[in-house]
Amino acid sequence: MSAEEASTNGTTLGERTAIGISFGNSNSSIAYTTIEDKAEVIANEDGDRQIPSILSYVDGEEYNGQQAKQQLIRNNKNTVAYFRDYIGQDFKSIDPTHCHASAHPQAHEATVAFTIQDKESGPQSTVTVSEIATRQFKRLAKSSSDFLGKTVDSAVVTIPTNFTEAQKAALIASAAEAGLEVLQLIHEPIAALLAYDARPESKVSDKMVVVADLGGTRSDVAVIASRGGMYTILATAHDYEYTGVHLDKVLQDHFAKEFIKWNTTDPRESQRSLAKLKLEAEATKKALSIGTNANFSVESLAEGIDFASTINRLRYETIARKVFEGFNRLIESVVKKAGLDVLDIDEVILSGGTSHTPKIASNMTAIFPPTTTILAPSTTATAINPSELQARGAALQASLIQEFEKEDIEQSTHPAVTTVKHLTNAIGVLSISGDESHGVFTPIIATETAIPARRTIHINAPKEGGDILVKIVEGGSHIKVSQVEKPSKEANGEDEEDSDDDSDEEPEERREKVWKVGKVLAEAAVKGVKKGGKVEVMINVAGDLGVTITAREVGAKNGVRGALSSP
Amino acid sequence: PVLPEGWAAEKDFKAIGSISASTQRSIEPVGPHFLAHARRARHKRTFSEDDRI
Numbered sequence: 148m149s150a151e152e153a154s155t156n157g158t159t160l161g162e163r164t165a166i167g168i169s170f171g172n173s174n175s176s177i178a179y180t181t182i183e184d185k186a187e188v189i190a191n192e193d194g195d196r197q198i199p200s201i202l203s204y205v206d207g208e209e210y211n212g213q214q215a216k217q218q219l220i221r222n223n224k225n226t227v228a229y230f231r232d233y234i235g236q237d238f239k240s241i242d243p244t245h246c247h248a249s250a251h252p253q254a255h256e257a258t259v260a261f262t263i264q265d266k267e268s269g270p271q272s273t274v275t276v277s278e279i280a281t282r283q284f285k286r287l288a289k290s291s292s293d294f295l296g297k298t299v300d301s302a303v304v305t306i307p308t309n310f311t312e313a314q315k316a317a318l319i320a321s322a323a324e325a326g327l328e329v330l331q332l333i334h335e336p337i338a339a340l341l342a343y344d345a346r347p348e349s350k351v352s353d354k355m356v357v358v359a360d361l362g363g364t365r366s367d368v369a370v371i372a373s374r375g376g377m378y379t380i381l382a383t384a385h386d387y388e389y390t391g392v393h394l395d396k397v398l399q400d401h402f403a404k405e406f407i408k409w410n411t412t413d414p415r416e417s418q419r420s421l422a423k424l425k426l427e428a429e430a431t432k433k434a435l436s437i438g439t440n441a442n443f444s445v446e447s448l449a450e451g452i453d454f455a456s457t458i459n460r461l462r463y464e465t466i467a468r469k470v471f472e473g474f475n476r477l478i479e480s481v482v483k484k485a486g487l488d489v490l491d492i493d494e495v496i497l498s499g500g501t502s503h504t505p506k507i508a509s510n511m512t513a514i515f516p517p518t519t520t521i522l523a524p525s526t527t528a529t530a531i532n533p534s535e536l537q538a539r540g541a542a543l544q545a546s547l548i549q550e551f552e553k554e555d556i557e558q559s560t561h562p563a564v565t566t567v568k569h570l571t572n573a574i575g576v577l578s579i580s581g582d583e584s585h586g587v588f589t590p591i592i593a594t595e596t597a598i599p600a601r602r603t604i605h606i607n608a609p610k611e612g613g614d615i616l617v618k619i620v621e622g623g624s625h626i627k628v629s630q631v632e633k634p635s636k637e638a639n640g641e642d643e644e645d646s647d648d649d650s651d652e653e654p655e656e657r658r659e660k661v662w663k664v665g666k667v668l669a670e671a672a673v674k675g676v677k678k679g680g681k682v683e684v685m686i687n688v689a690g691d692l693g694v695t696i697t698a699r700e701v702g703a704k705n706g707v708r709g710a711l712s713s714p
Numbered sequence: 715p716v717l718p719e720g721w722a723a724e725k726d727f728k729a730i731g732s733i734s735a736s737t738q739r740s741i742e743p744v745g746p747h748f749l750a751h752a753r754r755a756r757h758k759r760t761f762s763e764d765d766r767i
Contacts, residue, residue, distance in 0.1 A: 337742045344745065351747065376747030379739050544744050559752035560743040571735035597741050599754075601761045614717035621734060666734055672717050672726040687761065692733045709727030714734065 165301040165330060165549040166291045167541025168284075169338070170318075172231040172245070173363030173391070174500060175200045175283070176535065177291045178542035186342065186539035188532075191290040197500065197534050198290075201228040201249075202282055207267030211286045220422045223249050225263045229364055233259045233276045235317030245364050245392065248422055252276070277321045284325035301328040303545040305335045305537045307367055308383045330548055331556060335360055336369035337378050338540025339498040342531055343522065344376065345543045351376040353593040354493035359478050359511075360537075361501035363391040368478055370485040370492075372569075372595035379569060379597060382485035389473030391432075391501040397467045398428040398458070402443050406454050414449040423448055435460050436503040464506045475510050488626050489515050490660045497523040502533035568692065570596050572621040572665055576606060576684055588622045588662035591686050598692065603685040605701060612678040617698045617707075619686070621665035628658050671698045671707040689713070 167178045167186070174197040178188045188196045193213050203215035203226035210218060218226045229245040230252075238254035246252055250261040259276045266272065292299045304322065306315065310332075319329045336358035343349060353374050360367045366386045372379045403415050403424060414420035423445045434441035435458070444455035464471070482489055495511050502508070508523035515521065522530045531539070548556055558564070575590040592602045608615050673682050681701040688694050691713040699706020741748060754760070 331743070333744050334742060337744045341745050371742075376745055377751060378742040378744065378748075380742065381739075540744075547746060547749060558756060559749065562740070564752050564755050565740045565743050566738055567741060568736040569739045570733070571737055572733075574733070595739070597739070597751075598736070599761065616717040616721065666731045668729075668731045668733070670721075670723070670728045670730065672721060672723070674717070674726065688733070689760070692736060694733060696727075707726045709725070709729055711729050711732045714732040 163301045163328070163330075163549045164295065164297050164299045165303065165545035166295075166299050167338075167538050167543070167545050168287055168302045168304045169335070169537035169541060170231055170283075170287075170304055170306075171200055171362060172229045172365065173200060174198060174534070175287060176538040177287050178535070178538035179291065179295060180542045180546035184345075184543075184546065186345070186542040188535045188538050189291050189294045191286075192293065198287070199228075200231060200283060201226060202279060202286075203227070204263055204265040207265065209265070209282065209286075211283065216426070219249055219426070220419055223418065223422060225265070226250060227261050227263065227274075227279050230261075230276050230279050232365075234280050234321065235311065235314035236276075242387070248418070248425070277317055277324075280318065280321035281324040284322045284327055288325055288327050300326065301330050301545070301549065303331050303333055303541040303548070304329055305338045305541050306332045307365075307385065308334045308336065308369060308380060309367075309385055330545060330551075331560065333541060333544055334369075334380070335367065335537050336371060336380070336383075336496075336498070338538075338544070339496050339536035340371060340373065340378060341540035341543055342536045343496060344373070345540075346531075348529075353596065355487065355491050356494045356496060357478060357482060357492050358496045358498055359474070359502065360499040361391065361474060361497065361507065362499040363501070366390050366474065366477060366499075366501070368481040370481055370487065372593075374593060374596040375600065375602075377597050379595060381487075381595065382481050384477060384481045384484065386473075386477050389470055389477060391429075391499075393470045393473075394432055394467055394501065394504070395425060395428045397470060398431055398443070398463070399424050401458070401466055402428065402454070402456060405456055406448060410450060410452055412449045414454075417449060420449040431458065432463075433503070435463050436505065460505075467506075471504075471506055471510060474507055475514060478511070479514060488658075488660070489519070490626060490658065491624070492519050494520045494522060496536070497521070498533050498536045500534050567597050567599075567690065570594060570598065570600075570688070572623050573662075574668065574686055574688070574694075575620065575622050575662075576604075577618045577620045577664060578606070586618075586664060588620065588664050590622060590662070591684060592688065594624070596688075598688045599690050601685065601687045603683060605681045605683050608676045608680045608682050608700075610679060612676045612680055615673045615676050615682055617671045617673060617682065617684055619668045619670070619684075619696055621668060622662045623665055624660050624662055626658055627661045628656055630656060668694065669696055669709060669711060671696060671709060673698050673700055673707060676700045 169176050180186050190196050198212040199216045201215040203210045203218035226249045228249045233241050243252050252259045260273045262271050264271050288299050322329045339358050356371045358369045369383045370381045427445050431441045431443045439460045448454040505525035508526045511521045524530050573590040573594045574592045577586040591604050683701050685697040693713040694711040697708045
C-alpha cells in the first residue's frame, strides 16, 4: 500500500485502539491485529474465545458470556439471550422463538425491551434491546482493554448482509453508548473471506467463493466474486430453519426419548429440565465435532434422577440427516441464485460455529467438484477455526482503517465509490489452430470483475516462433453435459452420493465447464517472435468500459498498443 | 496463433469491437485492494499513475 499507512508508531493524541468484533445472536468474539499484522482472537476473563451473547442478573450483579449462559437453568427470567437480531427492529417484525427459555422480548415504544430484575432490590426494570446491546459492547470492550492493556475505543463490527439501515444505525448508537466508535460495519461473509485472503501464503487471484456461515439461530450463505482482492456479493440467502439449534434439538429429542424409556416424565416438559437438556445437548454436539464418541450426562435431569448416556458420531449423523440435507439445499440454492453452477465455484468457506461439524464439510466435497477447495477443519489441514473467521476479518479491516479520518472512511465507502460497472463476459485471448470456431479461449479478465481493472498474462507462442496474431475476444462460460458410456458391467450397487471418491467409476453424465467465444474485440500482430518465446498481453479496462490492449514479446522493448472506445 | 498471410493493420493493431455488456454492482468496501481502489477513484488516478507514486 502506500503513504497513507506510513506512520504507525506515532503517539499523536486521538490515535485509536481498534479491535474487530463479531457480534452474533448466540456468540460474540473479539480480535485484534498484532504488530506483525496477524489477527488474533482475544479470550475473555473466563478464557472463552467464543463468548455467548448472553447477559444475566443475579442480586443486582451482571454476568455475561458462559457464566450468564449457566443462569438459563436457575434464573432464566432475568437472563437475556439471542437479542442481536432485535436491535433496531420493532416488536412486530421480530421472531421471539429462541427467547422462550429466557427473558421474553416485549413491545416498548418503537422498539423491543425486556423486563428483568437487574438491581438488587426494588421493582423490575424495563431495559430496551439497545441498552442490552450497549451493556454487551461494554463487556466486550472491557475484556479486550484488559487483554491489550490499553483502552479500546473503536471497532469494526460484522453484520449480516440483510441488516437494514435502521438496524445498522441502532447498532452504531449502542456501541457509541458503550464508548466504542464504530469505524465501519462490514458484512459477515466478507470478513470471513478477508481472514483467509490476509494470510501470508494466500495469493490474490480471481475466484468465485461461497461463504456458508452456519450459526446457532440462523444460517447465511453468500456467493462472492473475488476479483483481484476486491469482493462483490452476487447472491445471498438467509435461513432460520436449518441451524445449530436444530442440531441441538435432534440430540435433545434423542436423549429425552432415551430418558423416558427408563423413567416416567418427559424432561422436555419442565423448563428447568429442558434448559439442562439443551445446554448438555450443545456440549455433546461440540464433542462430536472433535471425537467420534461423546458423553451426555445431566445431574438431576428430572424427578431428581441423574441421566448419563453416550452417542457415537455415526448415530448422530443419521438422526441429524434432515438438518444436514437442509444445509446442502441452502448452499446449492444460493449458487443457483447467483446464476452459477457448482463447477463455477473455486472455494467454499465454512464459517460459524456449526461449521465445525465434519459431516457438513464432507457433504460439501460431494456437492462440489474435486477442483473446489472446501475450507473447513476436517477437509483442509490449514483451515482457520470457523468460529474465529469473522472476528479476525473485522480486526484486519480495523487495522487497515484505524488511522484514517472519519471523513475518509465515509467518503471511501460511499456508493459513488463502491457502485461500479462489472463485466458480464470474460475477456481473453483466442488461440486459433486452423478453424476459428475451434479456438481455445484463455480468459484474462474474469466475468463479474469490477472495473477499472487491469490484468496481464503470458501466453506461449508457437514453437517455431514467427509472427503472432493476438486475438482478443469476449467469452462466456457454460456447462456442457455429455453422456458417457456406462462401464460394461452391471450398475454399481451403491449410490453415487454415498461414495466419496467416484473418480475411478465413470458417472453417467459428465458435466464440464466450457468457454463459448463471443464478440471479437481486437486483433494485434506481434512480429518476429523468437523460438519458444512468450507473448505478454495486458488488458486495461477503464471505468467507461474503454479498453487498452498492449501485446509484446516477453523481453522485448516495444510492443503493439491499441485502444478500443467505450461502447 | 500464427499471423495469417496478408493480415495488415495500422501499427499492427486492429480494433474490431467494444465491450458489449456490463452490470452495475456494489463492491464490498473491505480489504487492502479495495482501499487502493478507493484511493484511485477519489483522486481520479489510473493504474499506471498510481504505480508511479
